[in-house]
Amino acid sequence: MGKDSLGTYRILGIWNKLLYNKVFIHLLLIVGFTLIVWEIFGLRIYETNSGMHLRYLYISRGIFGGIMVAAYAMWNIFVYKSVYEKKLARTEEYYQTLIDNSGFAIVSMDADWNITFWNIGASRIFGWDEKEISGRHVTTLFPGDRQVSETVPLFLENCEDSRYYEALYRNRDGRQIKVEFSQYTFRNEKGGVISRSQIIRDVTEHEIRESQMRQSEKLATIGHLAAGLAHEIGNPLTSISSLAQLARRRSSDEALSASLDKIIENIKRISKIVREMVDFSRPSKARVQITDLNQVVRSAVGIFQFDTRAKNTQFHMDLEDDLPDVPADPDQLHQVVLNILINAADANGDSGRNVYIRSSLSDGNITLSVRDEGSGVPDEIKESIFEPFFTTKEVGKGTGLGLSVSHGIIRNLNGYIYVRDADNGGAEFVIKIPKARNT
Numbered sequence: 001m002g003k004d005s006l007g008t009y010r011i012l013g014i015w016n017k018l019l020y021n022k023v024f025i026h027l028l029l030i031v032g033f034t035l036i037v038w039e040i041f042g043l044r045i046y047e048t049n050s051g052m053h054l055r056y057l058y059i060s061r062g063i064f065g066g067i068m069v070a071a072y073a074m075w076n077i078f079v080y081k082s083v084y085e086k087k088l089a090r091t092e093e094y095y096q097t098l099i100d101n102s103g104f105a106i107v108s109m110d111a112d113w114n115i116t117f118w119n120i121g122a123s124r125i126f127g128w129d130e131k132e133i134s135g136r137h138v139t140t141l142f143p144g145d146r147q148v149s150e151t152v153p154l155f156l157e158n159c160e161d162s163r164y165y166e167a168l169y170r171n172r173d174g175r176q177i178k179v180e181f182s183q184y185t186f187r188n189e190k191g192g193v194i195s196r197s198q199i200i201r202d203v204t205e206h207e208i209r210e211s212q213m214r215q216s217e218k219l220a221t222i223g224h225l226a227a228g229l230a231h232e233i234g235n236p237l238t239s240i241s242s243l244a245q246l247a248r249r250r251s252s253d254e255a256l257s258a259s260l261d262k263i264i265e266n267i268k269r270i271s272k273i274v275r276e277m278v279d280f281s282r283p284s285k286a287r288v289q290i291t292d293l294n295q296v297v298r299s300a301v302g303i304f305q306f307d308t309r310a311k312n313t314q315f316h317m318d319l320e321d322d323l324p325d326v327p328a329d330p331d332q333l334h335q336v337v338l339n340i341l342i343n344a345a346d347a348n349g350d351s352g353r354n355v356y357i358r359s360s361l362s363d364g365n366i367t368l369s370v371r372d373e374g375s376g377v378p379d380e381i382k383e384s385i386f387e388p389f390f391t392t393k394e395v396g397k398g399t400g401l402g403l404s405v406s407h408g409i410i411r412n413l414n415g416y417i418y419v420r421d422a423d424n425g426g427a428e429f430v431i432k433i434p435k436a437r438n439t
Helices: 003-019 022-045 051-100 120-126 148-157 204-250 254-281 293-304 330-348 402-412
Strands: 105-110 115-118 164-170 176-187 193-202 289-291 314-319 326-328 354-362 365-371 416-421 427-434
Touching (some): 105 120, 120 176, 176 204, 204 254, 289 293, 289 330, 293 314, 293 330, 293 354, 293 365, 326 330, 326 427, 330 354, 330 365, 330 427
Parallel strands (some): 314 354
Antiparallel strands (some): 105 115, 105 193, 164 176, 176 193, 289 326, 354 365, 365 427, 416 427
16 A cells, blocks of 8 residues: 555544544534625625625635634633533542542641641541641651651651551550551652652551451360360269269268268269350350250359359349240350350459349340449440440450350340440340240
């Protein structure tokens, strides 16, 4: 294909693009309309076609056509300017909404490390609002003394763009927060710094949850080991019990017989604890069956009263006689009662207080309440107390899973569990479960 043919194709391609351009078509229509109208107008005015008349005709036609094209161009510019301004405003609003409502903190700083932008995510993580923090130096976000003003900018200046770093920041209350952030530096054509932006994620809660998950897995492993150890303990206990009973039958010494009776009694007590531990720790699927709630409560109290956390706690049970059964998995219900007893004992502390347990029937529901004599549950956390991993206990003393698991078990039984203030200032956990049909 020759050069002339290539040139022809290029011209045809440009022409096709122009035809698809509405502005170009409009201009052609305006010019054509102007020429036609002016031609007819000129022929009617000028009866002779002298050179002077034709000259005036062409000049005036050109001027009029130019004015029409210019007017159309200005109008078109105004229309398109309005359209694109609205599009730009909508786009800015869209991206501003994304930035403001991001779960990450987005912070911008000028070349001198003064904060110039602060989104809603940053307010949620750090506690300051934009008006409070705007204009402050970035060292406001870092814990430490005056040396921070020198070390922090140096550390941040050495951060490479788009790489993730971990650091300790602080919130408005002074509490340290472990964060993960990436930083980007905006530079001018000469390489000078114009501004910097950081995208920050709070990983404190994430690490706490990971730690709690590891702790819960550790507890599950300990539960399996406890079940195995319980079996190992059970076999020697059976031998000791048999020998003690044999010696008791053959002994004629009253003092020795009394001692052997105590040994046999304590062996039965240990055997009961071991058996209940095995039943409780044995993994099993949910087996909903007709269950005696009072019996579950007695079993849970029987296990927990030998726990070191309950050594100074007195358990008072007021269980209604002939209470209807409930449709539930006894192992899961046992776990719920034990979790609440543990919380009650922890709330009481080591001061030797009481825990009151009461069961009753009301409006077709079996009600179980467990009341402690602790400091109670603050109103602001009553809604959060059943959430996974929520705990007010010190690190290492609670995983925040007990009440959450209990809430899920009771909910699956079409019941509900809640906490309320007790008359004595402590807390009272209340469980309501529908009674079994035909009971």
